[in-house]
Amino acid sequence: MRKVNIAVIGAGSAGLTAYRSARKYSDSVLLIDPGPLGTTCARVGCMPSKLLISAADAAWNMQHASTFGITARQVHVDGVAVLERVRQMRDRFVAKVLKGMESIPEQDKLDQSVRFVADHRLETSEGELIEVDRVIIATGSRPAVPDMLRLAGKRLLLNDDLFELSTLPKSVVVFGPGVIGLELGQALSRLGVRVRMLGVGGSVGPFGDTDIRQAALECFSREFPLDPDAQVNGIKESADGVEVTFVNNGQPKTETFDYLLAATGRRPNVDHLGLENTSLALDERGVPVFDPHTLQCSLAHIFIVGDANNHLPLLHEAVDEGAIAGRNAAQLSDVQRGRRTVPLAIVFSDPQMATIGLQPSQIEQAYAGAYAVASFDFANQARAKVLGRDYGLMKVWAEKGSGVLLGVEILGPDAEHLAHLLAWSIQQQLSVDDLLGMPFYHPVLEEGVRSLLKELKGLI
Numbered sequence: 001m002r003k004v005n006i007a008v009i010g011a012g013s014a015g016l017t018a019y020r021s022a023r024k025y026s027d028s029v030l031l032i033d034p035g036p037l038g039t040t041c042a043r044v045g046c047m048p049s050k051l052l053i054s055a056a057d058a059a060w061n062m063q064h065a066s067t068f069g070i071t072a073r074q075v076h077v078d079g080v081a082v083l084e085r086v087r088q089m090r091d092r093f094v095a096k097v098l099k100g101m102e103s104i105p106e107q108d109k110l111d112q113s114v115r116f117v118a119d120h121r122l123e124t125s126e127g128e129l130i131e132v133d134r135v136i137i138a139t140g141s142r143p144a145v146p147d148m149l150r151l152a153g154k155r156l157l158l159n160d161d162l163f164e165l166s167t168l169p170k171s172v173v174v175f176g177p178g179v180i181g182l183e184l185g186q187a188l189s190r191l192g193v194r195v196r197m198l199g200v201g202g203s204v205g206p207f208g209d210t211d212i213r214q215a216a217l218e219c220f221s222r223e224f225p226l227d228p229d230a231q232v233n234g235i236k237e238s239a240d241g242v243e244v245t246f247v248n249n250g251q252p253k254t255e256t257f258d259y260l261l262a263a264t265g266r267r268p269n270v271d272h273l274g275l276e277n278t279s280l281a282l283d284e285r286g287v288p289v290f291d292p293h294t295l296q297c298s299l300a301h302i303f304i305v306g307d308a309n310n311h312l313p314l315l316h317e318a319v320d321e322g323a324i325a326g327r328n329a330a331q332l333s334d335v336q337r338g339r340r341t342v343p344l345a346i347v348f349s350d351p352q353m354a355t356i357g358l359q360p361s362q363i364e365q366a367y368a369g370a371y372a373v374a375s376f377d378f379a380n381q382a383r384a385k386v387l388g389r390d391y392g393l394m395k396v397w398a399e400k401g402s403g404v405l406l407g408v409e410i411l412g413p414d415a416e417h418l419a420h421l422l423a424w425s426i427q428q429q430l431s432v433d434d435l436l437g438m439p440f441y442h443p444v445l446e447e448g449v450r451s452l453l454k455e456l457k458g459l460i
Contacts (some may be wrong), residue, residue, distance in 0.1 A: 004030045006329050007122060007132040009114060009273070014306025014318035014325075015138030016101070019108075021326025022136070030132075031104060034113040034125070046315060048090040048163045049183050053348050055082045056190035060350070067388045077192045079168030086163050115274030119299055123274075134301045134329040137288070138322065139273065141266040141307035149175055152260040153237035159184060159263060168193055169258035173244050177204050177228050181263030182220065182349045189224045196255065198230035198246060205353045205411075206345055208360040211375065212409050215393040219351060219411065235260065268310045278302075285310075293337040295325040303329050314345060342427040346416045351378075351392040354419035357407035357426045363397050371406060372459035373397045376452040378412045383443040389413040396422070396452055403431035403460045414445055421446070432456050 005028035008019045019031045062075045112124040122130040143158040150156060157172070159180050171194040174185040181197060182205055189195040204220070207213040220226050234245035238256060245254045268287050275282060281289040281298035288297040288304050292311055295303045303325040306318035324338030347353035363371055375395045384390040392412030398405050408422045425435060432453050440450045
């Protein structure tokens, strides 16, 4: 029987970081992953989706150049070429990740799946038993697909599958107006694909604020039909594609699409780990209960990181969690709370969407009656008008008295940059007065932040 000090199950962003972090303290660290290697972000997540979005933005900007008095020839989208570039560039990103793994000694790697057979024992797919002192679960996630959507049969697409198509389809119905659905759905629409988007519950993007959610609905509905709380009565695979029956303006309607894209979230890959053979405490989803600051589970020697814990399923958070768990697993007698950064999430749609710091509901709960909120409409912003992108809404929450920023939600042009500036400000615990004392150039989008801060100053 093999004996290992630390086993890291999963070689994605969180697992690789956990391995390297643990390896600083121990020579007995085993990185376990059956493949495919290359991280979710590089293979099927953030990188290929941004490549598709970049192609869509290029087509959209050419099609709308007349805004600036410029007329281009008729724009032609070569779907084969678009997806070929996506795959070529994606493969380069994956290769870079794999190149970085070459430095890992062969004796530290195991390319098999494993499952728990006891609290301190793993079994490989080939039947080998491994005795482990500590374990870090970093098995990532996979698309979550409701049973109803599986009625699309062979016409069902997951975001993992989309990039493998030989060419762009003519039509797609997207289920789920969240981060993945809005990014991919809008990109497909801008590349000439007929898109309809359907959701459940009324959510649009990552927003908790009602006003910004409504503004987002209005923005995206200008490009393609979007019903965030749809009544879907039937899904059926047909000879021509997939038929979807839904209620539209109070009347039943059936449309046929080439594909159904399920963008209905992701689920942690923990259900095949044999957790039932351990004494771990599990939540209602079957995910180990854990401390988000130390990543330690109810069994002190087991940690869970990245998408596997589904706490903050973002690349930079996965890397941070891997570093914390790797160190704590190696130094089990001195487990410490890791340093966590301010929550920051960005959606690369147009307009972009971003959430920073505390969510509106969290602010209401923690600072009831002791906070102020101000909003800014990008329709009133000079730089946004110059760019021809004067749409969107931004809100900032601050504590009354101190004026310290608490949270931000943005729907607007180039929100990725504003989001970083505001995230850094929140992490530094800067106040409204601190920020108003900073330089603001003219004309820039950041002037919208200044206008918003001036309004907040009068409220705190």
